[in-house]
Amino acid sequence: VDQAGKKNDDPSEENNENLSNDPISRKSRNANANIEMEDMNIDQPQQDDDDDVKMFEEPQQTQEPSFIGNVNTVAALSDDTKFIEDRLDQARAELDLHYENQGDSQQTLDGAELWLRFQLITEDLTTQLCEQLRTILEPNLATKLRGDFRTGKRINMKKVIPYIASQFRKDKIWLRRTKPSKRQYQIMVALDDSESMADRGCTRLALEALVSVTRALTQLEVGELSIVRIGKNIKFLHKFDQPFTDDSGIECVSQFTFASPRSQWSSFLKKMITYLEQSQSSLPSSSGYDYHQLVFLITDGAIQEDRTKIARLVREAREKRQLLVAILVDNSITEQSIVEFKGTVVSHKPFLEDYPLPHYIVLRDVTHLPDILADALRQWFELLQQSFDI
Numbered sequence: 001v002d003q004a005g006k007k008n009d010d011p012s013e014e015n016n017e018n019l020s021n022d023p024i025s026r027k028s029r030n031a032n033a034n035i036e037m038e039d040m041n042i043d044q045p046q047q048d049d050d051d052d053v054k055m056f057e058e059p060q061q062t063q064e065p066s067f068i069g070n071v072n073t074v075a076a077l078s079d080d081t082k083f084i085e086d087r088l089d090q091a092r093a094e095l096d097l098h099y100e101n102q103g104d105s106q107q108t109l110d111g112a113e114l115w116l117r118f119q120l121i122t123e124d125l126t127t128q129l130c131e132q133l134r135t136i137l138e139p140n141l142a143t144k145l146r147g148d149f150r151t152g153k154r155i156n157m158k159k160v161i162p163y164i165a166s167q168f169r170k171d172k173i174w175l176r177r178t179k180p181s182k183r184q185y186q187i188m189v190a191l192d193d194s195e196s197m198a199d200r201g202c203t204r205l206a207l208e209a210l211v212s213v214t215r216a217l218t219q220l221e222v223g224e225l226s227i228v229r230i231g232k233n234i235k236f237l238h239k240f241d242q243p244f245t246d247d248s249g250i251e252c253v254s255q256f257t258f259a260s261p262r263s264q265w266s267s268f269l270k271k272m273i274t275y276l277e278q279s280q281s282s283l284p285s286s287s288g289y290d291y292h293q294l295v296f297l298i299t300d301g302a303i304q305e306d307r308t309k310i311a312r313l314v315r316e317a318r319e320k321r322q323l324l325v326a327i328l329v330d331n332s333i334t335e336q337s338i339v340e341f342k343g344t345v346v347s348h349k350p351f352l353e354d355y356p357l358p359h360y361i362v363l364r365d366v367t368h369l370p371d372i373l374a375d376a377l378r379q380w381f382e383l384l385q386q387s388f389d390i
Helices: 011-021 023-100 111-121 123-136 157-165 195-199 203-220 246-253 265-281 307-319 331-335 366-388
Strands: 145-149 174-177 180-182 185-192 223-230 234-238 293-299 322-328 337-342 345-350 360-362
Touching: 023 111, 023 203, 111 123, 111 203, 111 246, 123 203, 123 366, 185 203, 185 265, 195 203, 203 223, 203 246, 203 293, 203 366, 223 265, 234 246, 234 265, 265 293, 265 307, 265 322, 307 322, 322 366, 331 360, 360 366
Parallel strands: 185 223, 185 293, 293 322, 322 360
Antiparallel strands: 145 174, 223 234, 337 345
């Protein structure tokens, strides 16, 4: 009878209770349990060995997916590079087609489309040229106050107490703007818009040079930028008093048609000198200011005017601290010659022998523009510094 007063009818439960209270039965159960554990321990080392083998082999299995992943990454990068190259080639082909069919409105691009494509194909050139020019066009405008002077623009408040304590003898308490920290150049980029540029196949190369130079100068924050179109008439597409933006670039590239019968070089040089003089005189003077005006002239080099007159105007510009740099985009100009008749004697001389533009570079490949232009500017600036004793 259980605690509730009910009788337990199951005899097996009663037997189990009796066995559990028996000490002999407890010992036998413990012995059986030890035997079972020993049996399990016999098989355990084999399992541990298998696990050790598996753990040793796992790193070898993980190497193959890692290698395959690297190969896939390289293949993906190769595909991206090929895609970019194909896109650049497509943009160049579209630009060539545009300038070959300017009379057909269905095959021509508007200003925004032209500027976008030129930006795409000159992105690397712009970055390289910007870094090259950074070391050449050094800061020339002092904007920060420095130093200890007896006279100056502003008092150094840190020096006031020592000045009073020294019975007003340590009087170097003034600051001046002495060290240049900002670039302030006026740079003009002029492009030949004559028919000869199209006849010689120089249109896209010339505009690539134009876009690369203007964007590099803008990124460098050199100061003020101007763009001029040289043709039968001289037109200032962008002036110094306006910031150069993408909208300015769109407006400028859309103005070049390369349909002018000829370029008026002497007229351009006269207007260039006058405009640069007026622009320089309109700027405020500064005691720490070292001024430079540069003109990049992009042309095929076919000057059909009096070379003596052109050379005289170039010398006049140089005397006014205006440096004219010609970028010749026609590869064949080095092979051309001029035929001269003196009585019955016929003579030949190279086209560039007495060229009126002394500072010029021949650009055979636009990818070489950053290095060639940087080296040339570095040499010409050294010559200017020697001639003006800067």
